[in-house]
Amino acid sequence: MSTDEDIYEMFRQMRTKRNASLADDDKKKTLTLEGSSLKKYTSVIKTLHKAVFPDLALTAKTFTDKFDKVVEYLKDKSPSTRRHQYTALRVFTNSDAYGKLMATDNAEYTKLLNERVRTEKQENNWMSRDDIYVILATLKEKRDEIYVKVKQKVTLRMTDYQIIQNYLLLLLSSDKHLPIRRSLDWINFKIKEIDIQEDNYMTDEMIVFNKYKTSKTKGQQRLEFSNYKRKNNSLTTNPSWDFYTKNGAALIKRELKQWIKINPTDYLFFDKNEHQLNQVNVTHKFNKIFDKNISINMLRNILATSRDAKVLNQLANSKRAMIGGGSSAAMLNTYVKNLLE
Numbered sequence: 633m634s635t636d637e638d639i640y641e642m643f644r645q646m647r648t649k650r651n652a653s654l655a656d657d658d659k660k661k662t663l664t665l666e667g668s669s670l671k672k673y674t675s676v677i678k679t680l681h682k683a684v685f686p687d688l689a690l691t692a693k694t695f696t697d698k699f700d701k702v703v704e705y706l707k708d709k710s711p712s713t714r715r716h717q718y719t720a721l722r723v724f725t726n727s728d729a730y731g732k733l734m735a736t737d738n739a740e741y742t743k744l745l746n747e748r749v750r751t752e753k754q755e756n757n758w759m760s761r762d763d764i765y766v767i768l769a770t771l772k773e774k775r776d777e778i779y780v781k782v783k784q785k786v787t788l789r790m791t792d793y794q795i796i797q798n799y800l801l802l803l804l805s806s807d808k809h810l811p812i813r814r815s816l817d818w819i820n821f822k823i824k825e826i827d828i829q830e831d832n833y834m835t836d837e838m839i840v841f842n843k844y845k846t847s848k849t850k851g852q853q854r855l856e857f858s859n860y861k862r863k864n865n866s867l868t869t870n871p872s873w874d875f876y877t878k879n880g881a882a883l884i885k886r887e888l889k890q891w892i893k894i895n896p897t898d899y900l901f902f903d904k905n906e907h908q909l910n911q912v913n914v915t916h917k918f919n920k921i922f923d924k925n926i927s928i929n930m931l932r933n934i935l936a937t938s939r940d941a942k943v944l945n946q947l948a949n950s951k952r953a954m955i956g957g958g959s960s961a962a963m964l965n966t967y968v969k970n971l972l973e
Contacts, residue, residue: 634690639674646692646726668816668911676720680705692725699729710753711740757924761807761935767921768806771799782894790904797901798921800891801914805928807935809880810855815914815928817844821900823892834888857881 634642681690684705688694695702702721706714715737721730778792805812820843821832832841841853854874860881861873875881892900901909909917915927926934 636671636674636678639677639690640670642692643670643673643724646724650726672716673720673723676717677724680717680721695721696725696727696729699727703733711737712744715741753925757922757926757930759922759924759926759934764802764806764922764931764934765808768799768802768808771795771802771921775799779890788894793896793902794904796891798917800887801901801917802921803887804884805931809877809884810875812932812935813841814845814932815911817841818901819899819909819911819914820844822898823895823900824898834885834892839884839888857885 677690677695680702681688681694684702685694685698688698706717709717715734718730718734718737721727722734774795778788778796781788781792801818804810804818805815817832821834823833826833828840828842830842832839832843834840837856837858839855839857841847841855844853847853856874858881859873860875860878875884888900895902897906897908899908901914903909903913911928918926918928918931
């Protein structure tokens with residue numbers, strides 16, 4: 633039976649083979665496969681293997697030889713889910729056949745995203761921005777009660793820590809004070825024993841992100857608390873500001889500092905065993921916060937969708953909306969795409 637380490641090595645070998653077949657410029661983009669992506673792909677491959685052919689060896693050849701059987705198993709999955717499975721299969725096997733299916737699902741998912749067509753699951757779990765902010769306000773009331781305990785020097789329970797975390801997690805992901813980021817960015821946020829070259833962390837002047845989805849190509853990102861949107865900022869696809877308002881930047885800084893002061897762990901967010909959260913933990917937290925099956929990606933979709941009407945109105949009423957003959961709708965499409973990346 634293949635262990636996770638065995639499967640990791642299979643992925644690495646396939647990546648090495650793929651790199652060897654690429655031009656030098658393309659090799660720079662692929663590099664190695666490690667970290668959360670490797671673990672996620674491994675989990676997908678193990679699940680598919682167990683479901684489709686558990687009696688056969690877990691190898692790339694098994695998945696390529698039994699291609700039709702895998703496709704048959706996945707045929708009823710939604711493109712939004714299946715695209716991740718085909719991506720893992722493409723990376724694990726280097727198969728162009730899986731690559732084509734991955735590209736097809738990605739294109740369909742992008743189309744749905746651009747058209748804001750909701751899947752049945754999204755429709756059943758959809759919320760309005762106002763509903764989300766009501767929940768945020770409720771969490772803040774609970775958070776306030778716990779900080780009263782802190783002032784009174786009452787020993788906090790784990791449930792108290794988790795309530796503050798729920799509030800802070802939703803605050804940071806609410807699109808109220810800064811553009812929405814992925815959960816990975818906050819999972820890798822450390823508050824003690826910080827490696828300033830590897831970890832995400834906070835200083836008195838800024839929030840620093842060394843680990844995020846495109847960090848290997850884009851490098852370190854910094855959100856400066858003094859860099860907020862001012863009246864003379866135009867709405868562009870590449871905003872020069874880091875926070876929406878001066879007050880919002882101050883609020884985020886204050887909340888982070890207050891939480892870090894009482895946080896008993898090395899990480900910004902932790903579970904009930906004081907271990908670093910992972911992406912599954914974050915999804916479970918959001919499910920519990922909203923009492924719905926809402927992940928961080930769906931939350932980002934909800935908030936971006938509600939922002940569309942406002943953005944489109946701003947663009948339509950601005951001469952800046954017409955750039956090189958482009959329409960405000962085209963500008964909006966680019967803006968939302970960047971927001972969700």
